[in-house]
Amino acid sequence: MSEQPKFKVTIDNITVEVPAGTTILNAARMIGGDVTPPAMCYYSKLEGSGGKCRTCLVEVSKGSEKDPRPMPKLVASCRTTVMDGMEVKNITSEKVLDARKGVVEFLLMNHPLDCPVCDQAGECHLQDLSYEHGAATTRYEFDRRTFEKEDLGDYISLHMTRCILCYRCVYTAEQLTNQREHGVLDRGDHASISTLLGKSLDNEFIGNVIDVCPVGALTDKTFRFKNRVWFTKPVDAHRDCPTCSGKVRLWMRGDEVFRVTARKDQWGEVEEWICNDCRFHKKETKDWVIEGPSKISRHSVISQGHYVGVKKAPVLIDKVIGKDPKLLMDIHSISDVNRPEVELSKIAGPAHSDDFKNE
Amino acid sequence: MKLLLEHAHVEGIRYYDTYRKHGGYRSVEKAFKMTPEEIVEEVKKSGLRGRGGAGFPTGMKWSFLAKPEGVPRHLVCNADESEPGTFKDRYLMEFIPHLLIEGLIVSSFALGSNMTYIYIRGEYAWIVDILEQAIAEAKNNGWLGKNILNSGFDCEIYVQRGGGAYICGEETALIESLEGKRGNPRIKPPFPAIQGVWMRPTVVNNVETLAAVVPIINNGGEAYASIGVGKSTGTKLLSVCGNVKKPGIYEIDMTQSVEEFIFSDEYCGGIPNGKRLKACIPGGSSVPILPANLLLKTAKGETRTMSYESLSDGGFASGSMMGSGGFIVFDEDQCVVRHTMTLARFYNHESCGQCSPCREGTGWMYKILKNIEYGKGKMSDIDLLWDIQRKIEGNTICPLGDAAAWPVAAAIRHFRDEFEWHITNADEAQNRNYGLAHYADPIHVPAGA
Numbered sequence: 001m002s003e004q005p006k007f008k009v010t011i012d013n014i015t016v017e018v019p020a021g022t023t024i025l026n027a028a029r030m031i032g033g034d035v036t037p038p039a040m041c042y043y044s045k046l047e048g049s050g051g052k053c054r055t056c057l058v059e060v061s062k063g064s065e066k067d068p069r070p071m072p073k074l075v076a077s078c079r080t081t082v083m084d085g086m087e088v089k090n091i092t093s094e095k096v097l098d099a100r101k102g103v104v105e106f107l108l109m110n111h112p113l114d115c116p117v118c119d120q121a122g123e124c125h126l127q128d129l130s131y132e133h134g135a136a137t138t139r140y141e142f143d144r145r146t147f148e149k150e151d152l153g154d155y156i157s158l159h160m161t162r163c164i165l166c167y168r169c170v171y172t173a174e175q176l177t178n179q180r181e182h183g184v185l186d187r188g189d190h191a192s193i194s195t196l197l198g199k200s201l202d203n204e205f206i207g208n209v210i211d212v213c214p215v216g217a218l219t220d221k222t223f224r225f226k227n228r229v230w231f232t233k234p235v236d237a238h239r240d241c242p243t244c245s246g247k248v249r250l251w252m253r254g255d256e257v258f259r260v261t262a263r264k265d266q267w268g269e270v271e272e273w274i275c276n277d278c279r280f281h282k283k284e285t286k287d288w289v290i291e292g293p294s295k296i297s298r299h300s301v302i303s304q305g306h307y308v309g310v311k312k313a314p315v316l317i318d319k320v321i322g323k324d325p326k327l328l329m330d331i332h333s334i335s336d337v338n339r340p341e342v343e344l345s346k347i348a349g350p351a352h353s354d355d356f357k358n359e
Numbered sequence: 360m361k362l363l364l365e366h367a368h369v370e371g372i373r374y375y376d377t378y379r380k381h382g383g384y385r386s387v388e389k390a391f392k393m394t395p396e397e398i399v400e401e402v403k404k405s406g407l408r409g410r411g412g413a414g415f416p417t418g419m420k421w422s423f424l425a426k427p428e429g430v431p432r433h434l435v436c437n438a439d440e441s442e443p444g445t446f447k448d449r450y451l452m453e454f455i456p457h458l459l460i461e462g463l464i465v466s467s468f469a470l471g472s473n474m475t476y477i478y479i480r481g482e483y484a485w486i487v488d489i490l491e492q493a494i495a496e497a498k499n500n501g502w503l504g505k506n507i508l509n510s511g512f513d514c515e516i517y518v519q520r521g522g523g524a525y526i527c528g529e530e531t532a533l534i535e536s537l538e539g540k541r542g543n544p545r546i547k548p549p550f551p552a553i554q555g556v557w558m559r560p561t562v563v564n565n566v567e568t569l570a571a572v573v574p575i576i577n578n579g580g581e582a583y584a585s586i587g588v589g590k591s592t593g594t595k596l597l598s599v600c601g602n603v604k605k606p607g608i609y610e611i612d613m614t615q616s617v618e619e620f621i622f623s624d625e626y627c628g629g630i631p632n633g634k635r636l637k638a639c640i641p642g643g644s645s646v647p648i649l650p651a652n653l654l655l656k657t658a659k660g661e662t663r664t665m666s667y668e669s670l671s672d673g674g675f676a677s678g679s680m681m682g683s684g685g686f687i688v689f690d691e692d693q694c695v696v697r698h699t700m701t702l703a704r705f706y707n708h709e710s711c712g713q714c715s716p717c718r719e720g721t722g723w724m725y726k727i728l729k730n731i732e733y734g735k736g737k738m739s740d741i742d743l744l745w746d747i748q749r750k751i752e753g754n755t756i757c758p759l760g761d762a763a764a765w766p767v768a769a770a771i772r773h774f775r776d777e778f779e780w781h782i783t784n785a786d787e788a789q790n791r792n793y794g795l796a797h798y799a800d801p802i803h804v805p806a807g808a
């Protein structure tokens with residue numbers, strides 16, 4: 001077997017060696033931490049995904065050792081492969097940060113921001129994205145876009161107003177099932193996820209579209225409004241399933257299984273696809289062999305301040321511009337229950353009631 | 360100077376016999392005595408630039424075509440022509456369809472395409488019939504089909520109707536649509552020259568580009584290159600509309616000054632009703648609009664001519680582009696705000712919706728422009744518009760995002776006072792236009808070039 005050539009790529013002044021053919025995004029994921037561009041549409045397990053949302057734009061300041069010219073435009077890091085000697089700027093580029101702010105604004109512009117009644121809240125990538133890269137206010141002063149309601153059947157609920165048209169669910173249905181029944185209808189800002197003639201989605205693996213959806217556009221009807229995800233406890237479990245690997249994550253409260261999902265990695269991607277039977281029908285503890293609490297590594301409220309396994313770039317601090325966590329709004333001003341003397345940005349991770357109890 | 364439209368008005372030129380009598384299909388006879396490489400070489404020598412909008416050198420594009428062993432290659436003719444203000448391909452196909460077919464045969468031979476497609480705008484329904492008849496005639500006379508002129512080369516041309524979307528003119532969206540899929544532009548790379556139709560190496564060229572191959576082969580690349588000026592070789596078709604006395608199709612050698620082109624009787628014949636020239640979009644709706652002063656003279660004070668180089672002189676700060684050759688003229692009665700709103704509506708409607716900046720930004724710009732036009736604008740809207748277009752431009756998958764951003768940028772850059780007047784005089788603006796203002800005054804160079 002011939003040795004795979006390795007390319008050196010430098011992202012925000014940190015150099016890694018990656019196999020030829022690796023994308024900038026995946027190289028950045030190897031470094032981890034803040035230099036990893038956010039990705040709302042790319043999904044490593046879905047062929048052809050990526051390139052659409054434009055949140056992962058980066059600046060290529062040097063094309064390669066051979067051809068050092070910079071690339072004229074920002075490029076989608078998820079769809080651009082590295083060249084040997086390439087130099088990339090992500091959070092060290094003002095241009096990138098500015099463009100990304102724009103993209104976040106575009107994504108949020110027509111978003112209903114109905115997080116209080118959205119089942120995805122707490123594990124929503126759009127929430128994370130806007131928290132990390134967005135502005136606190138919107139400049140959009142028009143009515144937000146609405147859609148006719150469409151019923152996808154008994155298991156999957158579609159809220160088109162929340163959709164960011166990442167196409168992940170389309171690729172999932174295309175690549176996981178033998179008959180894709182939904183797709184994108186119409187174009188431009190009236191494009192929508194839809195089935196032709198109101199068919200319901202019916203395939204034993206179609207439930208996976210819920211897991212790939214970065215927002216609350218596709219959610220689990222069997223879990224609908226049953227609980228907030230941060231009140232449930234993720235537990236890894238498995239069963240002997242004739243259809244899929246049976247390796248799942250149970251979302252429990254006490255002894256009750258509220259929801260079953262696939263296990264996700266630190267980038268929020270499904271590790272192994274699971275079947276509808278495991279997802280929608282096995283809601284009893286006795287259906288499962290419990291392995292233990294899941295390690296949640298995303299910056300989400302689910303882990304309630306206990307981040308496990310987040311890879312921090314070792315040499316990041318002195319090399320890239322530091323980013324203090326930004327607060328979207330000062331909650332002191334709207335609630336006098338809180339204690340204004342506590343400096344919220346100094347609390348590591350999401351604020352916990354303990355942080356306010358004693359000084 | 361006429362190369363393409365020389366015989367366009369001969370009675371019956373649409374039919375094979377007449378076309379052949381006027382020298383038709385000579386280039387095929389000549390080409391089949393050459394090697395494909397020699398044809399590509401002639402096209403390179405001719406300096407021909409793509410007439411679809413981007414102006415990319417055609418010979419160079421052809422030489423990029425990958426030629427892996429045993430994999431078919433395709434030539435696709437882009438006849439989707441949907442850019443507002445552009446209707447030159449329609450004219451060519453309607454009046455002298457055999458010229459395109461002839462160019463397609465020569466080009467297919469040069470590129471090794473045994474299956475060549477014409478992807479035509481769906482609304483040009485009647486032209487499909489014209490083309491199919493021309494193809495049938497060409498085939499009956501041995502110019503298409505198996506073993507053309509005993510060369511051993513087979514070629515078929517198929518006409519595919521477009522799905523009714525502007526975006527299907529973008530070459531990768533066109534390819535998707537041709538394959539029977541939703542017309543979403545592909546993410547590049549890979550480029551069509553490597554993986555195009557059915558993942559096979561593909562060249563996509565505009566109708567006019569492929570028609571120009573005929574005179575290039577007939578007269579030689581050098582003879583073609585001697586026409587025109589600088590890197591603007593040969594002749595260019597312009598479709599003129601708006602406030603001119605003689606709108607229509609003009610074939611020019613790109614040496615005329617813009618002033619001559621608009622005002623001389625040989626071309627557009629000037630502005631009707633004694634009105635004065637206010638502005639012009641020289642190359643189809645996507646390229647920057649220029650006020651009269653910057654249109655007729657460059658920022659350096661030189662006379663602007665109708666060539667690729669001169670039209671883009673000054674970059675976007677004070678120039679525009681040849682684009683697709685859709686020449687739109689505005690007289691003093693036209694309202695730039697209203698016009699910009701109309702274009703914003705078009706791009707909003709035509710965005711495929713794949714990437715967030717274009718999908719969301721085009722609609723936002725349209726809504727703001729609508730507010731300004733209908734007297735509900737705020738002064739801060741102008742800067743907001745500027746910021747939105749800036750965040751779309753360069754950040755999208757395909758150039759439609761840029762094409763949506765540029766007209767807004769140029770309108771604000773050159774006509775900001777008209778926008779401001781619309782906002783501060785909201786009521787008055789509902790009843791009258793801003794007028795000519797200083798746009799025709801002796802050149803003033805905008806700040807921040």
Ligand SMILES: Cc1cc2nc3c(=O)[nH]c(=O)nc-3n(C[C@H](O)[C@H](O)[C@H](O)COP(=O)(O)O)c2cc1C
Nearest residue numbers: 409410411437439440441528529530564565568758
């Ligand atoms: C949104 C969009 C629409 C386009 N529409 C057309 C069109 O209708 N006709 C055309 O020839 N080129 C069109 N183009 C340009 C094509 O992508 C492509 O560059 C051209 O067909 C190449 O041909 P050429 O090299 O002969 O110019 C369009 C590009 C974009 C981005």
Ligand code: SF4
Nearest residue numbers: 163164166167169213
């Ligand atoms: S429904 Fe979800 S997964 Fe599907 S395109 Fe919309 S946001 Fe993406």
Ligand code: SF4
Nearest residue numbers: 711713714717755757
């Ligand atoms: S720029 Fe617009 S038209 Fe082009 S791919 Fe993106 S959304 Fe589609």
Ligand code: FES
Nearest residue numbers: 051053054056078
């Ligand atoms: S993740 Fe790269 S464009 Fe969406």
